[in-house]
Amino acid sequence: MSDINPNQPLPMDEVVTYKECWHNHAAARGRVIYDGCLEYLVDQDNLICACCGCHRNFHRKHTIFNGIPETQTLDRVQGMRPKRKKRTTFSSEQRNKLICFAESVGWKPRKDKKNEIQSFCSKMGMTRRMFLIWLSNNRHRAIKKA
Secondary structure, eight states: OOOOOOOOOOOOOOEEEEEEEEEOOOOOTOOOOOOOOSSSSSSSSTBBBTTTTTGGGEEEEEEESSSSHHHHHHHHHHSSOOOOOOOOOOOOOHHHHHHHHHHHTTSSOGGGGHHHHHHHHHHTTTOHHHHHHHHHHTTTHHHOOO
16 A cells, blocks of 8 residues: 555645846846846846846746646646636527617717716616626627727
8 A cells, every 4th residue: 555645735835946038138228138048147146146236036937847747737737827707608599789889879888978878887786897898809890880
């Protein structure tokens, strides 16, 4: 029997190294010139490179995960991605009401119609911002009909 406890997560050993320098020394002049430093060498001050004198942040960071199978590394990276917000969907009845109202206000959210738009949105059960986004995304319908 193995001594690995399935309830305990595997240890995450990370080895971080810094590679070539990406400090653009001619950025002020509108040009691109790199100094050619190919690897970060630790100086007395841990944050400054002994070769080129640049801060460690200018060097490309290279992380190696030890003791973790390849699939778990991919799962960890995928888990770090931000989740996308669900798209708002409207029924065909709601869409027809939105189109009729948008035509009545001229497909533009004018300031003098702000109260009218707000009351329509509260009747529809949506925020004013949702309506404005829908309006800008569907304004092409008015252009096609004209």
